[in-house]
Amino acid sequence: MPQSRFPTRQPDPEPGTPGLRAGAPVADVAPPAMAVSSASAPDDVLARAQAGDHLAFAQLYSLHKRRIYSLCLRMVGNIAEAEDLTQEAFLQLHRKIATFRGDSAFSTWLHRLAINVVLMQLRKKGLSLISLDEAMEPAPEERPGRSFGAPDLTLSGAIDRLALQKAIDDLPAGYRLIFVLHDIEGYEHNEIAAMLECSIGNSKSQLHKARLKLREALRMHTQEGGRR
């Protein structure tokens, strides 16, 4: 019997840090402008940054900037906000780096720190996942069952990437957040629930609703395309 194709993996480790995946391309690890020399392993860079070495901190930025910026961009879907959040994440990192004790991989710790920065920002903007969930509860006639169309209206495995990207961008903030954390970043529901201070059931339910919304948007896109 085939296994579920829904993601259940843990977040990938950051390239260029302890836990680096074998075969990760060097270009992904250290861009030429701030390349870490072979004599300066990431562990050493981290230790020096923790000791207050500015150059080492700059190297850490260079190593992690792309993953953190991309994460922020996925979570908020807005370039200017993603830049601000990346900046805030690295400022927080600079303030807190000495407290990193190595209980987890540095990349995991930094990833989590960045997520917390994004969540704090979203909360400041008034995002409440639970109230959002209630507010977004569809009217009876809009519930998922209604979207059950004839089999010829299913997505049939071929998804327009641009349409999916737009559909994700158009998701309400709370839905997008959970969708990105679970389906793209690979966090489990219990981790998301802890991060977002909501119940595991709420996380599962919001993710499901997010996917249903995406399906509806993609089907609309397909139907519109078919009418052209």
Add this chain to the structure above:
Amino acid sequence: MTEHANGLSCAAFQAQLPELIGSGENVAGHPHLKDCELCRALLADLETIAEAARQLFPIVEPPDELWEQIESKIKLEEGSGNLG
């Protein structure tokens, strides 16, 4: 909503779906799906969306000026003794 031979309507199955998917179980083996084409199509679509989304987002480079901004803020914070 149709009630199927297995006694579970589509609405009832859908209500369970977030929990079933979230538990990591093999939902495709659920008895309701054996004779419900519409729910099978729904599940297939949701899986396809999840799979497509994982491949969607590239790793992107922030603008070069971002480091300059961060660096100057760090200097400001250090200058004012505000280290968090």
